[in-house]
Amino acid sequence: EAGVxxxxxxxxxxxxxxxxLRCDPISGHDNLYWYRRVMGKEIKFLLHFVKESxxxxxxxxxxxxxxxxxxxxYSTLKVQPAELEDSGVYFCxxxxxxxxxxxxxxxxxxxxx
Amino acid sequence: SQxxxxxxxxxxxxxxxxxxxxxxxKTSINNLQWYRQNSGRGLVHLIxxxxxxxxxxxxxxxxxxxxxxxxxxxxxxxxxxxxxASYFCATALLNDYKLSFGAGTTVTVRA
Numbered sequence: 452e453a454g455v456x457x458x459x460x461x462x463x464x465x466x467x468x469x470x471x472l473r474c475d476p477i478s479g480h481d482n483l484y485w486y487r488r489v490m491g492k493e494i495k496f497l498l499h500f501v502k503e504s505x506x507x508x509x510x511x512x513x514x515x516x517x518x519x520x521x522x523x524x525y526s527t528l529k530v531q532p533a534e535l536e537d538s539g540v541y542f543c544x545x546x547x548x549x550x551x552x553x554x555x556x557x558x559x560x561x562x563x564x
Numbered sequence: 565s566q567x568x569x570x571x572x573x574x575x576x577x578x579x580x581x582x583x584x585x586x587x588x589x590k591t592s593i594n595n596l597q598w599y600r601q602n603s604g605r606g607l608v609h610l611i612x613x614x615x616x617x618x619x620x621x622x623x624x625x626x627x628x629x630x631x632x633x634x635x636x637x638x639x640x641x642x643x644x645x646x647x648x649a650s651y652f653c654a655t656a657l658l659n660d661y662k663l664s665f666g667a668g669t670t671v672t673v674r675a
Contacts, residue, residue: 484662494607494652495661507661541609549661550594557606 474543568666587653
């Protein structure tokens, strides 16, 4: 069974540009989560989808971040416009049942210059 | 403030020795999960322990949970060079779905 995949693995952009990150969860997992780790800090929750619905987006830092999960399969996280402080590693995770084991993808390393 | 905090921040041991790291948290949990991250890679799930469990084993890993002290420990026995990684505890709260992570413990196993 394929694990959680994320694309791209790395992205280097300039401040003010737009970047879109993609996450493909494990097939059949209704729950999809986004987390990020900015330099020197702990991994923090961004938001949680159940199928195509946003269950909790309390961790989204501001309205420059937009997450979607059309059709309840893969998800995208768009940052527009990107700022320097958005640099970090963005992780996606999925779980079959909420509150149970979350399986993480390899992450997307974003560097905003 | 973060829910989970690991101790120590860093640990260096000789191959074959045991490594123990601790995690403390602040509020009641549904479960606690331990993850490993090898340098530059993703998070690998190790063990999930529920609030009504006290100990779980998986291979060379042993996790304990003391809900009265709001703490958990991860023991890696007979460590190997491949165990060199950062280890994170993450808590799932009672009425929540997200995981709250600690800052992690960096373990270095010397050959």
